[in-house]
Amino acid sequence: MHLPPFFEIGSFEFAKHTVLIFLSVVLIAGFFMWAIRKQALVPAKGQFLGEMGYGFVRNSLGRDIIGEKEFRPWIPLLFSFFFFILVNNLFGSIPVLQLPTLSHPGSAYVLAGIAYISWVFIGIKRHGFGHFMAKMTMPPDVPKALYVFLIPIEFISNLIIRPVTHALRVFATMFAGHMAIMVAASLLGFLLSDVGGLGGILGGAGALLLGIFIYFLEVLIQVLQAYIFTLLFAVYVDGALQEGH
């Protein structure tokens, strides 16, 4: 359901996806505050669900990737990234809302920008500017002569392409999935109304099945993309923190 912007402040449009972002924040904060309201030693269903979500991000994304010693300060950021992207993506599969917020590239750029700034900042803070740059652009155990080619290539791929693709990966999959569902839906409409007859009905049934298939594929991809975004962020942080080279 495409709506025009509700109102505008200067060039800033307050539209459906803006509302969805606020809604996602309210939903996430509300759910986790509700889940831990009692803090029982033996958790009830709600608390168990909240703790399971938190434990998943903490253990499989934080501790396993960033490592036992360093992961603690990163849990809040990882946790917010994962659940913010997860809920915003799943908006694409909820009838009536039907809009993954990150299919507007602006929000994806901001998220990847926050991730980029934080891992570059912690890398420079840990190693110093020169050493961090050397770590990012000069892979170890390579003949010295090859550095002429390697430094520009590594610089572009690690410090320029990396944040861009980090943002575009989640944007592109959300946008394309949104489009694919729309194509299946308009194919159904076209076959039923414009073609008509027995062929139209049979083809329409096929298009309906296609739409349902794409819908469930999309749910899978939406969850997976939230996981991959957070995981890549953890991998980048781990790379920036690591000692050596």
Next chain:
Amino acid sequence: MDITGSLSVIGFGLAAIGGGIGVGLIFAAYMQAVSRQPETQRIIQPMLFMGFAVVEALAILGFVLALIF
């Protein structure tokens, strides 16, 4: 029957072949490595996603170019 549309979409389809094969190879190698030595999983997993991100970058850039042109 005349077909209209952008040729760059076909170009993206061709570009996605490379990324698809690359990602498939990476995950196949990862599964093989972990099934041979499960205890190395913790070391290999960051490398897996690093390589996956680099390979998939090409397909994503292709997608963007298909949208732009």
